[in-house]
Amino acid sequence: MYHIFYKTELCIGKGALKQLSTYKDEHILVVADPFLKTSGQLEQILNYLDSSNDVVIFTDIVPDPPIETVVAGIKSAGDRPISIILTIGGGSAIDAAKAMYYFAKKQAIFSEAILVAIPTTSGTGSEVTEFSIITDSKKGTKYPLVTKEILPDVAILDAELVLSLPANITADTGMDVLTHAFEAYVSTAATDFSDALAEKAIKLVFEYLPRAYKDGNDVEAREKMHVASTLAGMAFNTASLGLNHGIAHAAGAKFHVPHGRLNSILMPHIIRYNANVLDRGRQPINKEAAARYQDIAKLLGYSASNPALGVRQLVDAVRKLQKQLEMPTSLKEYGVTLDDFELYKDEIATAAIKDKCTDTNPRTPTPLEVVKILENAFHL
Known part of the structure; x- marks a missing residue:
């Protein structure tokens, strides 16, 4: 119940x-x-x-x-x-x-x-x-x-x-919406209700965020993104979030990267980690999480004929969206220094695991796994 x-x-x-x-x-x-x-x-x-x-x-x-x-x-x-x-x-x-x-x-x-x-x-x-x-x-x-x-x-x-929201903030906040929807969809507390809200939000983001970024006066795109934000909020308010936000809360406090931009940088790495496709061949794929990501890929029109392909296609879709929005794809590209990264990465990993959002992540991380995600996101 x-x-x-x-x-x-x-x-x-x-x-x-x-x-x-x-x-x-x-x-x-x-x-x-x-x-x-x-x-x-x-x-x-x-x-x-x-x-x-x-x-x-x-x-x-x-x-x-x-x-x-x-x-x-x-x-x-x-x-x-x-x-x-x-x-x-x-x-x-x-x-x-x-x-x-x-x-x-x-x-x-x-x-x-x-x-x-x-x-x-x-x-x-x-x-x-x-x-x-x-x-x-x-x-x-x-x-x-x-x-x-x-x-x-x-x-x-x-x-x-x-309508007057600058393009970079439009991109950052829009990717925050997408993170909310993705995490609600693969959450261990997901329900049919949160799924429906998240699915609609995801479709709206991929269709209308590039339009809102390109032309801030596109009223239809602005209204659709406003609705997408609320739908995703309702989804994660029911299902909670995951490790993407757990890390973002901890890393944001140390690196001072805008929240949505940080979520965007982490997103591809979190998807691959949750589906367990980071180290291909070493461990079996996380079938349940991978199948959920496969569903999202299909929702976006990809073939996603098997879970592993669905995960790859979804990560590609995220990368394509980041390129359309001219967003950095690594902490290093954003401007986080190697010294700061090395200073805080272990502390961030510990805090991310303690974050309440991480409780409903589809895969339970260890501190070493979070550090590895951070290293991938930094592009060491």
């Missing part, structure tokens, strides 16, 4: 921001990316709010938000009886707002508040997940907060908000 829980009300498509006009006489804490304020986009979004609302704005958000940001955000509300936390931005802003929501409620500060999320990137799926990643900046460690209590009550998906 398993349980499926979908809490978040979704407002999708052109004009979705009009949902904000339904909130009246509320005390609203807005948690937003600072760029939105400087660009004027935040003001445009908040113009949808009725003038009867009391609004306080917190924009001191940084990538990989530290615990200090969460504390500062809660304090910024003063003694207002906050009834809505409205978060606008990418994964960092939404993750920070989720943590604020959780810890404030635990302290009976925003006890009656609801959480409303407006993503301005198409990547994290944070608007429909019970995950928030917070960083201990002193230790350089990322900690996942995982609880249904931080699932947003409402998510507003308006593609107009992502």
